[in-house]
Amino acid sequence: MSSDQTQNIASSDGKPRRMVFVLLENFTLLSFAGALEPLRIANRMAGKTVYEWTLIGEGGTTVASSSGTEFNVNADLDEVGRDDTVLICGGLDVQRATTKRLLAWLRREARRGIVIAGLCTAAHSMARAGLLDGKRATIHWENQDSFAEEFDDVNLTKSVFVMDGNRYTTAGGTSSIDLMLKLIANDHGEEMANVVADQLIYSSIRTDQDTQRLSVPSRIGVRHPKLSAVIQMMEQNIEEPISPSVLAKDVGMSTRQLERLFRRYLNRSPKRYYMELRLQKARNLLMQTDMSVINVALACGFASPSHFSKCYRSHYDTTPYRERGSQAVRLSI
Structure with missing residues (x-):
């Protein structure tokens, strides 16, 4: 300089x-x-x-x-x-x-x-x-x-x-x-x-117009516009999940085509991927808020607390109640 x-x-x-x-x-x-x-x-x-x-x-x-x-x-x-x-x-x-x-x-x-x-x-x-x-x-x-x-x-x-x-x-x-x-x-x-x-060797100064997370294609490592569009719709509709058939129709595909797309790029069905998104949000709410387990279930699109508990245990190998309990123990230490 x-x-x-x-x-x-x-x-x-x-x-x-x-x-x-x-x-x-x-x-x-x-x-x-x-x-x-x-x-x-x-x-x-x-x-x-x-x-x-x-x-x-x-x-x-x-x-x-x-x-x-x-x-x-x-x-x-x-x-x-x-x-x-x-x-x-x-x-x-x-x-x-x-x-x-x-x-x-x-x-x-x-x-x-x-x-x-x-x-x-x-x-x-x-x-x-x-x-x-x-x-x-x-x-x-x-x-x-x-x-x-x-x-x-x-x-x-x-x-x-x-x-x-x-x-x-x-x-x-x-x-x-x-x-x-x-x-x-x-x-x-x-x-x-x-x-x-x-x-600072900071070559790209971001503004308040820049978002903090990578785009959907960057995060999943796939640049397929229809797949990205479906995932965005899933992420924006956690509390009231949309059926795979409606998601497929919204991007101009058949349900079978959507299934093949998810299997090819993400090695899971659309239903499974959607469930994982909902459970991830549920875990965040359990770990970071004092919301009741029932309210967490409702916020993540589960009409039944028992169904929520079953899905949560299958994915995380623990129940929502135990997850909430373990978080309380961590915070008290």
């Missing part, structure tokens, strides 16, 4: 923007690092401090990430500056990490007009505090089913990140990088964001 470019980037006026990272127990290290490193690099590229940051957490001592690495935090959940940006770092067992004290703190800071962002699963904490009511938001794809069931007032998207007013959310993983590059671009221009991305 030339000295002229450096001078141009470093010409931003104003005091440094302060970021307050709130580390929740079992937070995801990748999401946290993906948000912090662009700030460090921005300072280096600007030749001055344009961003400052601090780490806080409940208790004010140490917080462990989901990888087991512990971090010393600088303070407890104290009041932050009005111009600060708060970034809640979530991860595994976010329901357990979302304590009453955290919720009270989030609501108090929100009333003061603070910008608050939720990284990875922290959108759950923000939604529990009522910070996302009537707003667009995103969360890691693995948590989408449980989030949608619990928070009806939130407009959940599948985007990599979402910025709605002074509430930001990310989908986890490397999506923190995309959010921070967007903030850097807003604060100091696109050139600064591009230079930071280059330093």
Whole structure:
């Protein structure tokens, strides 16, 4: 980078923007690092401090990430500056990490007009505090089913990140990088964001229009338009499953042709594949929510709890009730 470019980037006026990272127990290290490193690099590229940051957490001592690495935090959940940006770092067992004290703190800071962002699963904490009511938001794809069931007032998207007013959310993983590059671009221009991305060897900056999961053809390793269309219809109709004959008709095929297509590319029948999708959602709901087993069954298209239990046991070698019990034991440890 030339000295002229450096001078141009470093010409931003104003005091440094302060970021307050709130580390929740079992937070995801990748999401946290993906948000912090662009700030460090921005300072280096600007030749001055344009961003400052601090780490806080409940208790004010140490917080462990989901990888087991512990971090010393600088303070407890104290009041932050009005111009600060708060970034809640979530991860595994976010329901357990979302304590009453955290919720009270989030609501108090929100009333003061603070910008608050939720990284990875922290959108759950923000939604529990009522910070996302009537707003667009995103969360890691693995948590989408449980989030949608619990928070009806939130407009959940599948985007990599979402910025709605002074509430930001990310989908986890490397999506923190995309959010921070967007903030850097807003604060100091696109050139600064591009230079930071280059330093990160981040060759494709995603926007809030990009979705977090691969397309259906990429995920299943098959580029057959009719098969992809059927799978998309299955994924969008879990609570009220569509029969294979109707699915086949909707894509201009016979039921027999659809059966052959699934056997050829996925080595299973359409009915079996659909069942696996429904059971996967059921497992997510059992593991991530306190919904009753009966309500989980209904949400996944099973009219009978006994039929649901039979199918679940056949696929996962345990019953829904035992799965729920084992999750309760894990959360209590």
